[in-house]
Amino acid sequence: MTEPVEKSASGRRGTATAERKQQIIAAALKCFTEKGYEKTTVADICRESGCSVGSLYHHFGNKEGVAGELFIHAIELLNADLLRRLQRCRTVASGVRMVVTQYSDWVTAHPDFARLLHSGDVEFTESAHLRLREIYRGHITAVFEWFHPYVVAGLMRVLPPETYVPLISGPIRDYTRQWLSGRVQKEPAQVQGVFAEAAWNAVKVEV
Amino acid sequence: MTEPVEKSASGRRGTATAERKQQIIAAALKCFTEKGYEKTTVADICRESGCSVGSLYHHFGNKEGVAGELFIHAIELLNADLLRRLQRCRTVASGVRMVVTQYSDWVTAHPDFARLLHSGDVEFTESAHLRLREIYRGHITAVFEWFHPYVVAGLMRVLPPETYVPLISGPIRDYTRQWLSGRVQKEPAQVQGVFAEAAWNAVKVEV
């Protein structure tokens, strides 16, 4: 199980390579969405993208490699969208609520990505795992930096650091999970109000 | 893929069969805990339990069948434990807090079961799926019945029914997930106070 190549992409070759990888990624997303990760075969992905197994393994190392890149791509879209929307908030309350509403809007708009992110059965290669940890750390740091001034100003409760994320995002994530598995009907975006309010309630300073 | 046999267990044969099934279940739990569901092979389970493939398939139909029974067993332990502890509560506030503290106590005490319940990559047979839905429905009903009088009495907020579970249990479940994946160190039981308080805060009637 050798790691896939990662080379400087110069000229025509580079863009062609990037396109091919993109085709495979797109085909994989389609297959995973239709049949789930476990049930899509690499033959499926090859058929859908029109590439050979050799080519797929050359670029991604293995099936997990494909899923890993797709997963990371999805995470980065989600994270970037949050930071963008968070920058526009002008009060702590709206910032906390935004964490919830952005998440529910995003998963409602991109259920295929959401399903992938929640699926849990994607095992990662060592390198993807490390990269993911790094991305998570960076994102959390950026979000905490946004909130930090308000904590200092006494507008947000001081809590054990590792509890903020579950307190604010836990309920909407839990609801989303149930929605993806078909246990509840209403889209996350339709019930975000309740969860956004609860999130602010959980971290605001009592009057 | 024929369904496994399910016969009346009478005499020596019956107990021997039950023991054998139990051995397989126990071996499976051990393997899943050590290597994860996907990476344990049925050969692993057979080796660990000392049975043959034929025997395993006779009793459980397939690998999912083993995981399904284990999963259901775990869920039922968890649910029964909650209902037992909930019955001893004498106020709404303590009941809501109990939902959180019981969960965190239980997953801390049974991390192997917790890992299985959170793993997400167990696909179920049709019958296991239906049984699971039934169990979930019954449990939710029982829990809601306990809380109902308090809602009627105006001591708990009236919210969309499908939001109670995420509001109360979402944060601790989310935290547990992070704990199981190694992203946070403290056991759920060590931070349950914050989440129990938040749960009550989310559903209590404002003064």
Place this chain on the structure above:
DNA sequence: GATTTACTAGAACGATATTCTATATTAGCA
């Protein structure tokens, strides 16, 4: 005791992820 049913065993099978070998294409450079 005979017969049916439940159980066990392990070989055989089929599907699928992965590796291997060969070939083609492109980039870099003399």
Place this chain on the structure above:
DNA sequence: TGCTAATATAGAATATCGTTCTAGTAAATC
């Protein structure tokens, strides 16, 4: 431009693993 090394593609071969099949054993029932 032609040569060489690095990249990329293709598909056959391999290995692993879930599942099925066939045969044999033990227990229950009559």
